[in-house]
Amino acid sequence: MLDDTQWCDEESLAWLDFLMNRGHRLPLLIVLAQHRGVGGRGHLTIDLGSLLDEDAGELARRWLGVVPDEPFAGVCNRVCRGNPSLLVRLFERLSMEGDRSERRARELGAELFARHALAVLDRQPEYVRKVVEAVAVLGQADEELVGMLGAVSEPLVAAAIGILRGEEVIDAGLADLNDDQMRSRVLSAMSVGALERLRRLAARLLNDGGRPVEEISAQLVLLPRLPEPWMLNVLREAARGAERDGSVVMAARYLRQMVVADPADIDARADLARLVGLDDPTGAYAMLHAWIEGTDDRRGRARLAAQLAKVAPSVGKEVEAVSILSDILPELDDDHELRTLVQSALLLIGGCRRSSRVISERVMAMGPPEAHVAGERELLATRSMISAMSGSASQACVALARQALSGADVSWALGPAACVLSFADEVEEAVQAVDRMIVYATEHGDDWARTMALSTRSLILGEAGDLGRALMDATRAVGLADERSWSRGGTAPRTALAAVLAQRGDIGQAASVLAELTALDVEESLLDYPRALMTRSHLAASRGDLVGALVSLTACGALLAETGVRNPRFVPWWLDAACLLADLDRRNEAAEFVEQGEQLAAAWGTISARGFALLARGAITEGSAGAEVLAESVETLAGTPARWYLVRAETLLGEALLRMDDREGARGHFRQAVYVSVRCGFRALAAKARDRLVAAGGWMFQGEDVLTTAERRVAELAASGATNREIARTLSIAVRTVEIHLTSIFRKLDVSGRADLGWALDTLHEMGRDRAKAR
Numbered sequence: 001m002l003d004d005t006q007w008c009d010e011e012s013l014a015w016l017d018f019l020m021n022r023g024h025r026l027p028l029l030i031v032l033a034q035h036r037g038v039g040g041r042g043h044l045t046i047d048l049g050s051l052l053d054e055d056a057g058e059l060a061r062r063w064l065g066v067v068p069d070e071p072f073a074g075v076c077n078r079v080c081r082g083n084p085s086l087l088v089r090l091f092e093r094l095s096m097e098g099d100r101s102e103r104r105a106r107e108l109g110a111e112l113f114a115r116h117a118l119a120v121l122d123r124q125p126e127y128v129r130k131v132v133e134a135v136a137v138l139g140q141a142d143e144e145l146v147g148m149l150g151a152v153s154e155p156l157v158a159a160a161i162g163i164l165r166g167e168e169v170i171d172a173g174l175a176d177l178n179d180d181q182m183r184s185r186v187l188s189a190m191s192v193g194a195l196e197r198l199r200r201l202a203a204r205l206l207n208d209g210g211r212p213v214e215e216i217s218a219q220l221v222l223l224p225r226l227p228e229p230w231m232l233n234v235l236r237e238a239a240r241g242a243e244r245d246g247s248v249v250m251a252a253r254y255l256r257q258m259v260v261a262d263p264a265d266i267d268a269r270a271d272l273a274r275l276v277g278l279d280d281p282t283g284a285y286a287m288l289h290a291w292i293e294g295t296d297d298r299r300g301r302a303r304l305a306a307q308l309a310k311v312a313p314s315v316g317k318e319v320e321a322v323s324i325l326s327d328i329l330p331e332l333d334d335d336h337e338l339r340t341l342v343q344s345a346l347l348l349i350g351g352c353r354r355s356s357r358v359i360s361e362r363v364m365a366m367g368p369p370e371a372h373v374a375g376e377r378e379l380l381a382t383r384s385m386i387s388a389m390s391g392s393a394s395q396a397c398v399a400l401a402r403q404a405l406s407g408a409d410v411s412w413a414l415g416p417a418a419c420v421l422s423f424a425d426e427v428e429e430a431v432q433a434v435d436r437m438i439v440y441a442t443e444h445g446d447d448w449a450r451t452m453a454l455s456t457r458s459l460i461l462g463e464a465g466d467l468g469r470a471l472m473d474a475t476r477a478v479g480l481a482d483e484r485s486w487s488r489g490g491t492a493p494r495t496a497l498a499a500v501l502a503q504r505g506d507i508g509q510a511a512s513v514l515a516e517l518t519a520l521d522v523e524e525s526l527l528d529y530p531r532a533l534m535t536r537s538h539l540a541a542s543r544g545d546l547v548g549a550l551v552s553l554t555a556c557g558a559l560l561a562e563t564g565v566r567n568p569r570f571v572p573w574w575l576d577a578a579c580l581l582a583d584l585d586r587r588n589e590a591a592e593f594v595e596q597g598e599q600l601a602a603a604w605g606t607i608s609a610r611g612f613a614l615l616a617r618g619a620i621t622e623g624s625a626g627a628e629v630l631a632e633s634v635e636t637l638a639g640t641p642a643r644w645y646l647v648r649a650e651t652l653l654g655e656a657l658l659r660m661d662d663r664e665g666a667r668g669h670f671r672q673a674v675y676v677s678v679r680c681g682f683r684a685l686a687a688k689a690r691d692r693l694v695a696a697g698g699w700m701f702q703g704e705d706v707l708t709t710a711e712r713r714v715a716e717l718a719a720s721g722a723t724n725r726e727i728a729r730t731l732s733i734a735v736r737t738v739e740i741h742l743t744s745i746f747r748k749l750d751v752s753g754r755a756d757l758g759w760a761l762d763t764l765h766e767m768g769r770d771r772a773k774a775r
Contacts, residue, residue, distance in 0.1 A: 001031040050082025050168075059084070063091035064100060075102045079109030081168060086112050110181035118185055120167045124160075127152045131160040132177060136186040137198045139218065141174035145209070149202055199223055203231065213238040217254055226261035235261075239271065248275050248445050266300040270307045278445055281314040292324060298331045302338040309345030314448050314484075318524075322346065340376050378411055380404035385416030391566030394424045394606050405433050410440035411449070415456045422460040423569040425608050427641040430460050451480045451493055458496040459531070462503060465643030467681035468755040470500045491517065495528040495535075502538045503644060505684030511539055526563055530556050530571040537576060542684060546580055553577040557593075568600035568609045572645075578616040579648070587620040594620055608645075611636035615649045618656075627656040634669070647673045647685045651692065658696055667698035681755070707748060714741040715749075719758035 005013070020030050051059075057073035060066075068076075080086035090109050094100050121129050130150035135141060138149060147157045161174060170176035177183070187195060203219035207230065217238035220231050235254045242251035255272035258265055269291055277284035288308040292301050305321075305328050312321035325346045332339040384400035401417035415437065421430035434457040441449035454477035462470035477493030494513050501510035514536060523529050537552035556573040560566075568574075574597040581590035594616045601609035611633050618630035630653040637646040654669035670693035677686035707715060710731075717727045724742070728735045746753065749761075 001033060003033045005032040005034040051077060051084055051087065052082070053077050056080075056082070056087055059087050060091055063088065064095055068100075072100070072102055072105065076105050076109060079106055080113060081171065083113075083116070083168065086116055107181075110179060114179070114181045114185040117169045117182060118189060120169055124163060124167075127156045128160040128163055131157055131174070132164075132186055133190060133198065135174050135177045136183040137195070137202050137219075139178060139183070140215075141178065143174065145205060146174060148205055149198060196223060200227075203234075207234065213241065221253055221257045223257075226257070232258055232262060232265070236268070243275070243444065246443065246445060248278060251275055264297075264300075266297070266303050269300075270303050273304070273307050273311070277311045277314075278447065281311050281448065285311045285315050285317055289324075298328070299335065299338060302328050302332055302335075302342050306341045306345045340379055343379055377404045377407050378414060381414045381417035384420045388420045388423055388604075389565045389567050389570060391600060391603050394604050394609075398424045398426065410436050415452060418456060418460070422463065422641075423567060423604075424606050425640050425642075427460060427464045431457060434460065447480050447484055451477045451484075454480070455492040455496045458493075458500060462496070462500045463644065464641035465676070465680035465682075467500055467504055468753065470496070471504070474500050491522050491525055491528050495522070495525075495531050498535045499531055502535045502542075504681055505542070505687070507539055507542050507684075510535065514539070526565070530559055530565070530573070533559070534571050534573060534576070537573075541580065546584055550577060550580050550584075553580065566600055566603070568597055568604050568612055569606065572597070572612055574600075575612050575616045575645070579619045579652070582619045587622075590616075590620045606640075607636060608640035608642040611640060611642065611649070612645060615645060615652070618649075619652055624660065627653060627660060630656055643676055643680045644682065644685075647676050647680075647682055647689070650676070651685070651689050654689075654692055654696070658692070663696050663698075666696045667693055670696060671698065678749070707745065711741050711745050711748075714738060715745045715757060715761055718742060718745075718754055719761055 002008075002016070005016075008016075016030065016032065053070065053074045056077035057068055057070070060068040060073055060076065076087060076090055080090055086109070089112055090105065093108050093112075094105060097104070117132075121132060127150075130152050131146055134146040134150035134152075138145060143154075143157050143161075146152070147154055150157075152160070161170070164170045164177075165172075177186075190198075199219045199222055203216050203223070206216045206219065213234050216234050220226060220235055223231075226232060226235075235258050239251045239254040239258070242248070242254065252272060252275040255268050255275065258268040259272055262268070269288075273284045273288045273291075276287065285308065288304050288311065292304050292308065295301055295304075305325050309321050309325060312318050325342055329339070329342050329346070332342060380400050381404035384397050384404060387400065388394070388397040397420050401420040404414055404417040415434065418430040418433040418437075421427075421433065434453050437453040438450055438457070441447070441453060454473045458470045458473035458477065461467075461473065474493055474497035478490065478497055481490040481493050494517050498510045498513040498517070501507075501513060514532060517528075517532055522532055533552045533556035537549040537556070540546075540549035540552060553573045553576055556571060557577070560571070560573070565571075574593040577593045578590040578597070581587060581593070594613075597616050598613040601613040614629055614633035614636055618626050618628075618633050620626075621629055630649060633649045634646065634653055637649055640646075650669045650673035654666040654673065657663075657669065658666040670689050673689035674686050674693065677683070677689060713731060714727055717730060722730065724735050724738045727733075727738045731738075745757070749757070
């Protein structure tokens with residue numbers, strides 16, 4: 001057997017031919033091993049073809065000393081294209097390294113095959129290499145494009161494909177060359193200048209051919225410079241499309257190339273920082289800060305500073321951002337659009353930070369913008385919030401909030417407008433606005449915006465008595481903030497979570513969440529710290545520490561007075577303080593708080609604010625006069641979303657009537673307090689009202705006996721966490737029957753869903769026992 005006979009000289013081949021012709025009667029077999037494609041000189045030719053997987057397994061057994069499993073042998077054989085020489089080299093390397101995993105076999109095999117292919121190319125005509133290089137640059141096997149890029153005619157492209165097949169570099173077509181290892185080897189073998197020229201030409205060909213911007217941009221992002229204006233336009237379009245599709249990483253990559261190509265493109269810089277801030281707010285802030293310091297273009301500085309303001313809260317850089325924005329604002333007297341943008345950014349930060357309130361007041365003194373563009377709407381949203389917090393009439397503030405929310409574009413900076421709507425009893429409208437923000441933030445991968453929006457919705461829903469959804473939102477917001485490890489991203493969600501837990505009566509959990517806030521600089525937050533103080537007061541009162549609760553409330557009042565907050569619906573500390581002082585029999589001290597609250601409520605002018613004022617006045621007024629005021633408070637609050645204070649008004653009125661020996665009237669209000677509390681999830685308030693009901697000699701008319709036996713069994717299983725299908729299987733009934741029972745149960749027990757079913761059953765069970773004792 002003579003190997004590699006394709007390298008033999010003509011004389012040697014002639015001698016072999018003579019030997020075979022003369023030795024046909026001898027027991028002699030002459031085998032000439034030669035590369036595919038070399039002529040057989042008229043003798044029998046046997047094409048061995050590629051090895052099969054079992055053949056590769058046998059080679060592996062010989063070289064590795066073990067019998068490999070079929071998947072491993074198959075991986076090795078496929079990556080080496082059945083080439084025995086490559087398989088032997090692969091097994092040699094695996095044996096030397098000691099790593100015989102499929103992953104390593106795949107990596108090594110691809111590397112060996114790429115080297116083999118390049119060695120083959122070195123022996124081929126120039127046009128074959130041009131075809132392979134064109135495929136590597138394009139990343140696709142369009143034969144027409146390949147020919148145009150490589151300056152190879154169509155017949156020569158076909159010839160090159162035939163040669164590559166014959167050399168076993170490809171099995172079918174040019175698509176086989178798109179292996180990552182193969183492409184990187186081919187590209188690395190090219191000179192830098194040649195590769196840049198090919199990439200530039202490829203981008204032009206793709207653009208002229210009307211190919212998708214993603215294909216064109218894949219070439220542009222790899223160029224060191226973009227000499228033609230159309231290239232920047234393509235990248236900008238590709239960035240917008242990638243962000244629309246949720247491919248934030250790709251969008252940022254396109255924008256980085258734009259910034260490198262045109263450092264003066266401020267919009268590209270701002271957009272890049274915004275996208276970087278989604279995952280790395282610290283990096284985005286540093287990037288923006290450096291850009292602002294490095295440019296003298298006042299318009300560019302203003303746009304970058306506005307973006308800086310949006311990143312600053314998540315990294316605890318509000319004070320520095322306010323300073324930068326304040327320095328830039330005087331430069332923009334003749335530019336309405338940019339001045340509005342900077343004003344909006346200043347209000348966004350200054351309106352939420354105690355140390356920056358003077359900035360907010362300065363900006364608020366400027367003329368109001370019109371809601372034509374997003375920046376103006378954000379400014380209107382923050383203006384509406386600051387106006388509301390300062391005690392302006394609700395109608396004007398709501399008008400500003402609705403104007404801010406009127407556009408189709410969505411931003412988390414519009415959240416203050418939603419809060420204003422909730423203060424004005426427009427809870428449904430407020431929730432719908434925040435819903436839009438959450439959907440937008442989710443679609444665009446903006447976890448900071450989603451965290452803030454979820455926290456806002458949690459507070460709105462909690463104050464409206466929907467504790468189930470409020471708890472869900474707050475928990476999700478805390479999870480997002482912890483996952484991102486923002487320096488101050490956990491303040492708002494934890495404030496919301498603590499408030500919901502306290503309202504539910506989960507005192508221990510609420511106290512734990514409040515304790516976590518101490519390390520998050522919550523005292524600087526004008527929105528979160530007063531709420532935290534209110535929650536702290538609520539927890540102290542729940543533990544019977546009325547004096548401690550009062551201390552937290554007066555601290556809250558002092559903070560709000562210091563910062564000029566005069567809205568009666570935002571953290572009504574004065575109302576809680578009046579009720580506590582009444583419990584402590586210090587009604588004279590409470591009169592000042594009540595008078596202050598009445599003034600604030602009259603200025604704000606909403607129904608719930610009036611109900612708050614009536615509740616405070618009724619709490620400190622004794623006898624029948626106090627009961628009359630409390631009755632008016634109950635009637636007023638019943639038509640508002642202020643469920644928490646409605647329950648307290650019902651309970652106080654029941655106690656007032658009980659003191660007047662109107663036990664029947666008292667029982668009616670205690671019973672109503674239990675109904676509302678159970679429906680909302682106010683467990684502690686429900687327990688207190690139930691105790692007062694029993695003390696008044698009553699019981700709940702709707703108790704366990706209102707449920708049928710079948711409904712009670714379904715209710716108990718549902719409360720334990722069983723699904724409808726599990727309940728049906730346990731009770732041997734149809735799923736549809738379970739659904740019908742649950743609908744009836746929710747209606748009879750006046751609960752909104754499974755979340756409060758267990759508590760409602762426990763409460764009503766206790767009421768049933770109390771009724772039995774009373775009988």
